[in-house]
Amino acid sequence: MNVLNFIQAFFSDGSHWHGYDGIPTRVAEHIQYSLQALAIAAAIGLPIGLVTGHYGRGGNTLALVATGSRSLPTFGLLVLMVTWLGFGLTPVMIPLVVLAIPPVLVTTYEAVRSVDPSPVDAARGMGMHESRILFQVELPGALPLILGGLRSAAIQIVSTATIAAYVGLGGLGRYIIDGLYQRNYEKVVGGATLVALMALVTIGVFWAISRITVSPGVRRSG
Template identity: 80%
Template sequence: MNVLNFVQAFFSDGAHWHGYDGIPTRFLEHVRYAALALAIAAAIGLPVGLLTGHTGRGGNAIAFVANAARALPSFGLLVLAVLLIGFGLLPVMIPLVVLAVPPILVTTYEAVRTVDPAPVDAARGMGMRESRILFRVEVPVALPLILSGLRSAAIQIVSTATIAAYVSLGGLGRYIIDGLYQRNYEKVVGGATLVALLALVTLALFWAVGRLAVSPGVRRR
């Protein structure tokens, strides 16, 4: 059988659409893992990136931390976290967050740093506070690039969250891990296809958010 036949056989099997191992259940589990990891990574990366980008300080430290984090293998971190903490959701979150923080942090920093200084200087000349300058002047202009960092992080999380299945959790990785163990390649291909579809849905979601959140003038630029 070729890949298309595997895909058709997987999605046409009614047993894959019901129960705790059904596609809706596994899909929602995967989304929950990815959304939680992205929220934690954004809570870390966005404030640090905005602050350092606005002040212009800490760029070298950000680059060092980002490069170091990118060099860490996600699966190796997962194994180490399980050995230190035990099984559960926390060991899965650690490598996913470590994977997602660098693109958010670096992109946010660069987005704020590359804002045209003219309106920033004008806002300071009007007596605006630094926090208002950041959120009223710099962030609206930098928002497209900030969203691109979040989008990149989200895609990486969606693709990597399959490792949750290695520690007996759910998600779409369950089909891949169980399929390999059972030599059921229909299930392996089906799980991989679902992960790819979820990545495409994530891209579409961020595109829609960008259309709604970014002002038309900034989009045209």
């Protein structure tokens, strides 16, 4: 059987749409893991990126941190966390968050630094507080790039959250891991297809968010 036949067989099998191992359940679990990891990475990366970008300090340090984080093997970090913390959701969240912080952090820093300095200088000349300058002047102009960083992080998380299945959790990785163990390649291909589709949906979601949140003037200038 070729890949298309595997995909058709997987999605046409009614047993894959019901129960604890059904596609809706596994998709919901995968979304839950992905959203949790993205929320934690954003809570860490966005504030640091905004503040350092606003003051223009720490760029080299951020680049070194991002490079170091990206060089860490995700699966190796998962094994280390399981050895240290035991099984559960926390050992899965740590490598996913470590994977997602660099694109959020570095892109946010660069986005703020790339804002046109003219309105920033004008706001500062009018006596606006630094926090107001950041959130009312710089953030709207930096938002498209910031969303781009969040989108990159989200896609990486969605693609990598399959590692949860290695420690007995759910998600779409369950199809891939169980399928390989059972030599059920229909399930493996189906799980991989669902992960790819979720990554595409993630791109569409961030496109919609960008259309809603970014002002038309900023989009045109971009």
